[in-house]
Amino acid sequence: MNPEIKSYFPILNQEVNGHPLVYLDSAATSQKPVQVLEALKSYYEFDNSNVHRGVHTLGNRATEKYEGAREKVQKFINAKATEEIIFLRGTTTAINLVAQSYGRANVEEGDEIVITYMEHHSNIIPWQQLAKERGAVLKYIELEEDGTISLENVRAAITDRTKIVSMVYVSNVLGTMNPVKEVAKIAHEHGAVMMVDGAQAAPHLKIDVQDLDCDFFAFSGHKMVGPTGIGVLYGKKHLLEAMEPVEFGGEMIDFVGLYDSTWKELPWKFEGGTPIIAGAVGLAAAIDFLQEIGLDEIEKHEHHMAAIAMDKMGAIEGLDIYGPTDPGKRAGIVTFNMKEVHPHDVATVLDMSGIAVRAGHHCAQPLMKWLDVTATARASFYLYNDESDIDRLVEGLRSAKEYFSDVF
Template identity: 80%
Template sequence: MLSKEIRRYFPILNQEINGHPLVYLDSGATSQKPVQVIEAIKKYYEFDNSNVHRGVHTLGNRATEGYEGAREKVRKFINAKSTKEIIFTRGTTTAINTVARSYGLANVKEGDEIVITHMEHHSNIIPWQQLAKETGATLKYIDLEQDGTLSLEKVRATITDKTKIVSIVYVSNVLGTMNQIKEITQIAHAHGAIMVVDGAQAAPHLKLDVQNLDCDFLAFSGHKMCGPTGIGVLYGKQALLEEMEPIEFGGEMIDFVGLYESTWKELPWKFEGGTPIIAGAIGLGAAIDFLEEIGLEEIEKHEHELAALAMDKMSSIEGLTIYGPKDPSKRAGIVTFNLDDVHPHDVATVLDMNGIAVRAGHHCAQPLMKWLQCNSTARASFYIYNTEEDIDQLVAGLRTAKEYFSDVF
């Protein structure tokens, strides 16, 4: 597993919660930030704060270099061909909505199909629901296997020549399922459909290569990968982005403005209207530097080991149900669970009293909750700063919760 020395870069972990050392197991919602990211943002505001692209003064040039330098770091991070394919957004939600509103409205019509799965986050469901309503297209779902995985047979049975868009999460934020994106993309392309990938839970944990995956669009957020909140990325193949119209209009994204007609800047700036998220992009660039120094392969291995350990130890607790693939190699560092007869919010409250932070609720995945036949679950999600001792604390906290509610009831 990764060295515990990594924890020293995360000052927020050096505190007590309710008299106990903090055990942070909610990185699926947002990761903590290392000092390298905090300092990069601080440095920008202290020494380089200026708007980008417009000015010729020194601060403007430094800010522009930092902002566009971050774009190049993102390009290399996901192995895109060009920085023209990297659009900065507010996050995964904005990125997916951009594809739905720009590409979708221009290319989807009545009788066409949009294909997603039951394991999608709401941000990868609602934009397609709205697109289907506005265009008369049909929204179709690929059925899941009993263990919460996707079979390629069912993918092939669902995608047809009428399918125009396939949009699937790379890693489920509830089940931890790691989907076969490359193979699904090949199936989509064989039917003439484009492939959109929700990479929010993948980018922080896996080595991504969009050229190898051959996906048409990829969306992810900075705040789940040690970066700041409010910054995300939309990757799109250049040929597709060239054809698409922007969905936000104003400063920064224009080339020429007349009284009645205007023209847009070239890629990627035509999709970045207004003052961009400069500090956020610089912070994301610093986060990428940090993660690449550790190594994405090492991060993935570390999380697989933690997930396997957690599933093994948690399985010894009577009355505890773990959702998702039983094979740790098929899932990321996410373990979602329920204790019999105890509401997930109550479980999370008891854990919090012991300094352990987990997520409880429907995790913005209500259709998946319905498929699991429950209203909500508790979720522990791991990252580079988590240790075997964190797993032991979680298991001990769950036993405490079980005993407490057994006595109450």
Template identity: 95%
Template sequence: MNPEIKSYFPILKQEINGHPLVYLDSAATSQKPTPVIEALKEYYGSDNSNVHRGVHTLGNRATEKYEGAREKVQQFINANSTQEIVFLRGTTTAINLVAQSYGRANVEEGDEIVITYMEHHSNIIPWQQLAKERGAVLKYIELEEDGTISLENVRAAITDRTKIVSMVYVSNVLGTMNPVKEVAKIAHEHGAVMVVDGAQAAPHLKIDVQDLDCDFFAFSGHKMVGPTGIGVLYGKKQLLEAMEPVEFGGEMIDFVGLYDSTWKELPWKFEGGTPIIAGAVGLAAAIDFLEEIGLDAIEKHEHHMAAIAMDKMSAIEGLEIYGPKDPAKRAGIVTFNLKEVHPHDVATVLDMSGIAVRAGHHCAQPLMKWLNVTATARASFYLYNDESDIDRLVEGLRSAKEYFSDVF
């Protein structure tokens, strides 16, 4: 990866606690490059207006940028049409929309919803609630010992009673890259739809929803160098057309009478109220930035970073790494624990050296239970990280181990 990439991220030029910042928390949220920051500044400084409703110049400019962003997303994930691209607040909102709209209309008592133990809470709780409401059965695909899933276990879990299969493409804890294309095929053989949580995949892998043949795909802008508060739900057109909106008000209506109303066509019927205009503009700039570098190059770089990190971290006695041992089976996420040291303490000591990692249950408490831990520390790498960041992390972990050895 080009070492100059880091220079595009102004936040990385600062010091934390007297040390140059090493940011290893991109799985939680990524940093923003200058082109994205400038795109937001230009929109608010020159084009700020509401979209679709006005005929004045600013309104037209804002509408062109907003709908232009939709076209960019369509091309980015290779959707068939812009009508299949719905702008929402993020992955969480997108999955909830599928559960509340498609799920309520298609899941009945005794039907099955199938997920995995490695899901983020955003891809568990909506299905829990739907199962309770509809009297459905929530089932979990068993994991292999290394935190991967086998297609054999997928076939064992999915039956003709299964209506929805929902799975993370890349685990935010284990870094596991799941075979969602193959799982979608199995789901379709049983008449079920496939929902993919792509929050950790879209920033790091080249996505082709037509090749995956998933029915729904959700991701967030803030994890892919874009702004917070903007996300995308992709859905196959025939499914979205049959779905009812779950949020009502301005912008999403066609005609409003005293006692009845009709909705706009796709995708606007799902975008009630003033949409996330600036977020969409920033997301478009983020896509331009990522595509200029190349998603294939980003994926290769992250595999390389994960391999080096796992090799160097494994040399630290008492440090346990979770997830697949083969770097080729995981994204740039390395989750770990130091023996007899709470991950919050590890993260605090690392922060004193200017190293930012995440500590906690990572919104994946069922997976923590499966791992037989209450919490972990997590280092997540992105396009702006390099080998010197790994060396700083390893040095910081050795210092943390030494410090707590002296304390205890």
């Protein structure tokens, strides 16, 4: 990876607690390059206006940028049409939309919804609520010892009563890369639809929703060097056309009468109210940035980083690392615990050396239970990290181990 990439991220050029910042928390949110910051600044300085409804110059400019961003997303994930691209607040909102609209219309008492133990809470709770409301059965695909899933267990979980299969593409804890294409094929053989949580995948892998043949795919801009508050739901056109909106108001209507109303066509019927215009502009700039570097190069770099990190961290006695041992089966996420030391304490000591990692249950409490822990620490790497960041992390972990051995 080009060493100059780090220079595009102004926030990384600072000291934290008297040390140069090492940011290893991109799975929570990524940092933003100057190209994205400048795109947001330019929009607000020169083009800020509401979209679609106006006929003046600024309104036309804003509409062109907003709908241009939709076209860019369509090409980025290789969707068939722009109508299949819905702009929403993020992955969480997208999954909830599918659960509340498609789920309520198609899931009946006794039907099954299938997910895995490694899901983020945002891909568990909406299905829990739908199952309770509709009297459906929520089923979990069993995990292998290394935190991967086998297609045998997938086939055991999915039946002819299954209506929805929802699965994370890349685990935000284990870094596991799931075979979502193969799972989608199995789901379709039983007449079920496939929802993919792509929040940790879209920033790091080349996505082709037609090749995956998933029915829905969701991701968030802020994890892929874009702004917060913007996300995408992709859905196959025929499914989205049959779905009812769950948020009502301006922008998504066609005609409003005193006692009844009709909706706009796709994609706007799902984008009630003033849309996330600046967020879409920033997301478009983020896509340009990532594509200029190359998603293949980013994926290759992260596999390399994960391999080095696991090797060097694995040499620290008393450090448990979770997830697949094969770096080729995981993204740039390394989750770990230091024996007899709470991960929050480890993260606090690392922070004193300017090293930012995440600690807690990572919005994946069922997975924590499966791992038989209450919390973990997590280092997540992205395109702006290099081997020197890993060396700083390893040095910080050794110092933390020494510190806590003295304390206890």
